[in-house]
Amino acid sequence: MAILTRRLCLLGGATIAASPLLPRPLRAQEEIDLSPAQPHRVRAQKVEEAIRLLPRDLRLANAGKLTVATNPGRFPFGGYATDSCTPIGAEIDIAQLVADSLGLVLEVVPTAWADWPLGLISGKFDAVTSNVTVTEERKQRFDFSTYRNDLLGFYVALDHRLQSIAKPEDVAGLKVIVSSGTNQEQILLRWIEANRAKGLPNTEVQYYDDEAVLDLALQSGRADVYLGPNATSAFKAARVRKTRLVGTFSGGWPQTAEIAVTTKKGAGLAEPITVALNAQIEAGTYGRALARWNLSAEAIQRSRTNPPGLPAK
Incomplete structure (x- = not known):
């Protein structure tokens, strides 16, 4: 009905x-x-x-x-x-x-x-x-x-030590979840290349097709941060209350x-x-x-x- x-x-x-x-x-x-x-x-x-x-x-x-x-x-x-x-x-x-x-x-x-x-x-x-x-x-x-x-948003588990991602260099050494084939993936990969050229620690990129598995990776510490559209992540954070925002970037980076x-x-x-x-x-x-x-x-x-x-x- x-x-x-x-x-x-x-x-x-x-x-x-x-x-x-x-x-x-x-x-x-x-x-x-x-x-x-x-x-x-x-x-x-x-x-x-x-x-x-x-x-x-x-x-x-x-x-x-x-x-x-x-x-x-x-x-x-x-x-x-x-x-x-x-x-x-x-x-x-x-x-x-x-x-x-x-x-x-x-x-x-x-x-x-x-x-x-x-x-x-x-x-x-x-x-x-x-x-x-x-x-x-x-x-x-x-x-x-x-x-x-x-905006794109970086979200971590509530008890994660990370407090802020304010620039591309801040993802160096982190384990970052991102969706394959997306605009945010391309931005993240460009940041990783730029950081590598500066001699900064590598960023481990993780991909999950199942959202429940993605959430578990964040909560268990297998991943440090999730990068995705801020709006959907913000809505989920407000309802589920297991993640928090640590940084945003323009969805058209470097353009606004x-x-x-x-x-x-x-x-x-x-x-x-x-x-x-x-x-x-x-x-x-x-x-x-x-x-x-x-x-x-x-x-x-x-x-x-x-x-x-x-x-x-």
Whole structure:
């Protein structure tokens, strides 16, 4: 029955009303809220400056609504609530702040990652919040309003002696777990080569396909540290409470990588969304929204429209 309910929900978007009262954020000692009602979701008031920037001839996918696509594939970015139906997560919370700011009702459309570009270009939805990194190639077809740094995180067991990894040299002599074929693996291997050229101790690289085995390696001391996407590791650390963060690096190292609300090129939505995000940054609602999902380390100080993106490989 849960599977059937989920399929029925996917036929339409999940609609959330605009202009509510602001609820309190979750306290650090509380469990992460996975309920469909999301009573602790951070909400925002209208931002008149952002609303004035909306094009007069703007055609939304659904009148009066901001229709936003997201991929509810993995928390904290997005997943389904305990009803196996309602999409929730950090990306939905950011979309909510934007919709509230623009005086629109949020409609969330669960979308496979591979399908969001065509859906955005065709007008099926107005925006995407799905951990999309700004790249120069994507900027040719889409506009961007940044809202998060794309970070990699180093995590150790709670009782590990290691306190900080602040530079590539700090991984010398450590046993580091990383996933094969990933961007973070390539960065780590470049660091190891550079450290070797400096005569520093070698770094042992470990690979695990099974997450349970990976966790055991960290807890038993067979490995010192895990390097992976900060967001997913931060969410797990907050829920399981067996690991802690000791350092972050840009996912585009040595370039800075940023995550952004993605809209169709020339649709006229990017600048209003950027203004809306900056208003919420200043109001503190943005920071509270990230804190709900343990993503404060990825917060930006100011949203930018179409900043320099990662270069084409």
